[in-house]
Amino acid sequence: MQLKYRPDGTFRIIQFTDTHIGNMPFHEEDERTFKLIEDALAYFDVDLIIHTGDIIWSEGVKDADIVFEKTMEYFDKAKIPMAITFGNHDTEEIITRSDLRRIFDQKVEVKAEKTHSMIVNDREAYCLEIFHSDKDQVAHAIYLIDSGAAAPLDIGTYDWVLPQQVAWFSETSANYRRGDRHKRHLVFQHIPLPEYWQAATKIIDGVNHETNDAISAPYINTGLFANMVIDGETWGMFVGHDHDNDFEGVYHDIHLVYGNVSGYQTYGAEERGVRIIELKEDDQSIKTYRVKANVFSR
Template sequence: MELIYNEQNNFKILQLTDLHIGSKPHHEDDLKTFQLIEDAFSKLNPDLAIITGDLIWSDGVPQSDVIFKELLERFNKYDVPVAITYGNHDSEDEFSRGEIRALEKYLKNAVTKNHSFIVEDRECYAIEVYDRNDSKALKHVLYVMDSGADAPLPVGNYEWIHPEQVNWYRRTAAHYAKYNLKNNAIFMHIPIPEYKEASKSILSGECNETNDTISAPYINTGLFANAFIQGDVKAFFAGHDHDNNFVGEHHGIRLIYGQVGGYQCYGDLERGARIITLQDESIETHTLTASQFSYEFSK
């Protein structure tokens, strides 16, 4: 599946995150989340949807594979390419990461995963976006990285990007270096530790988490440092912290949260989505609440 710039000569990404669909029969909050998903796909007219983790609740949820497949069917209603990475709640009980990835075969419009790499059952892959008028002119690379779940050692609460994933980024970025791209992005679920620094330099949005202000891992394996040195990444996008939706900046790279989408989970922020517009020289982004979707489409 080739992804190309649209007629407006840009590329529009819908980021949905933390949907947290639960068991059947569905709670009324799940039905509201389904409506949000349908409105986002149908009204916002994206060129690509990226789901950055915690699609479902899996802990203690019977037949969570059925729940996940039903969610994929919601995505399949629309002619929109879809990319997925997973969060800490997607494979807690019945599922392994590999088993949930295997169900992606039911996704009708799954993106092409370039340079797919799996370590400790966590997948990284690259998405390529091309010029509208020249199928050989690569415009952007979107690195999608599974950030794991719980900390494997008694240090903090959440898992860190595996060192082999950092090495994968270095190899993959080196492969694309010949294109001299400076406007790429990285997508994951759990924010990297540098989000704490970015929270000191917020350009827009809110930072309202009250447990850990930034629920990042306590171990830093160097992904941000390598992206800074490589110079090809302009922004990181994460989910996980439902009461954070800010755009922050650290050493010239923006570190950005999505907008929580699921109604059956904690958080005081209004449910919604993030829109990301890739252009030749910039990445523009803003959040929308569900009540704003129709307005955005009418502009």
Template sequence: MKKLKFNENGQFKIVQFTDLHVGAYPFVEEDLQTLKLMEKTILEEKPDLVVVTGDLIWSEGVKDPLKSYEVVLDVLNKTGIPFAIVHGNHDTEENITRSDLLKMEETIEQALSKDGEDIKGRNNYSIPIYTSSEETVGSVLYMLDSGAHDLYEIGTYEWILPEQVSWFLREAKTYHEDSSNKIPSLSFFHIPLPEYKNINLSNETVGVKNEEICSPELNSGFYTALFEQGDVMATFVGHDHDNDFCGNYHGISLGYGRVSGFNCYGELTRGARIITLSEQKYSFQTYLKLSNGEETNHYTHHESTRKEVIS
């Protein structure tokens, strides 16, 4: 995995794309627009890292979805910018498996998902971001596969598994020796947590909620693990194309990206989320960069105001 670090100004920039929904190859015009949006955004923003939070392709009804996935990865790879992927529910609906996706990613130079831990067919990995001096880890990105469709038919979508929650807690401990040494971190996955439904859409929340939040019906406790572990400042997801809000929930920001694919449902202007981390600060800034060039929905996560337990 390529060593990522904060720049000399103490900044680290991430571009988040989500829900590309690229269809069968050769691509229709809408898919070509999606790829152009990605290339244009990366060229203009010059990020340190690109993150794609699931549903890169349509696989249902597509004869050769691996070819479509190959082209999308090639577009990302040619930018020369490292990129990280988590899979979504539409990526493996038909004629392709998550193992197929990962095998393809493993052949791509700039892909960072190669060294993940497979948990019941889901790839999970962390990405350390080093300080500008490269002496210590200044931030960590936790990348989790939130699954696809609920096989128990309790609801529509799966949840982050208890085994993945345990993985996160173990993984977080590898980055610091004691619980007092918190490292400002983020987590990316596709399907929103049930806690997204608890966000108060007030003046402190930036963005819109234009559709129902399609989270799992069962709560596997990942938010509670994030809260008690204390490092993660925010989670960023996709999945719901007409939602793009970001708001604080008990000290952790719960945010959406902006739908990036033109070949799928949704009324919002296509775009990407830009996230800028500041070295050794428990805060970040983020906004949406739209396909028309507009920058909107600026949001800042400040130092956590949550109550701490004094022992």
């Protein structure tokens, strides 16, 4: 399904992250998460749903494939284009990323149209294109990058963006570059980049309340952020992963943003909710804000 600005020149994205749906029969906290999904999608008039991973628990979860499928049904009922990437908890045991992609492709009726898809080590990177309202020209490129799970070497805890994915971003972003250095493109993944440490010292909204590592980023830096800066037209990145962080910080004129944890059956003291990203066509401006569930719950 093609994504396009509305005739009034607006486009709105809703980001869910870290829903962490577990075993069936579903826990009462999972039922609360399903209600949050339904309430948010009924309350906000959005054009695109993006989930940035840890959609489900998979370790020790029987029939994780069915759990994933049933979780997707709650999003698909809204009939709004959806795109996803995965986190470190989605494929911990038998189920694989390719299994989940297949289920998503087969069972979700309203999917955003992918371009430039690349899969390496069963991790997909791809683009979405948002078009202008009155012409067949891309206004924004949305990059979704699977940031992996556990560190493959005994260096830190979490995986890093693969060098092949960094090269993919560098090559793919060239297709959308206009040379005007206007910040218009967005990146979504699950695990934060190491540069989120610097962004945490330059917060313009939100909180950095994580009590383990303040930023659970990989210890290896493979250069994605540098390529975002060099591109010159990337506005920022949206991640999940750290449930007690939901801030927006700015580092080297790149916005580094956390989604609001959306799932109840997982750790974290922050109130559950979603993040909204609003795009305006007339000036190509971008703004984002977090909304807690008590605002939109029915």
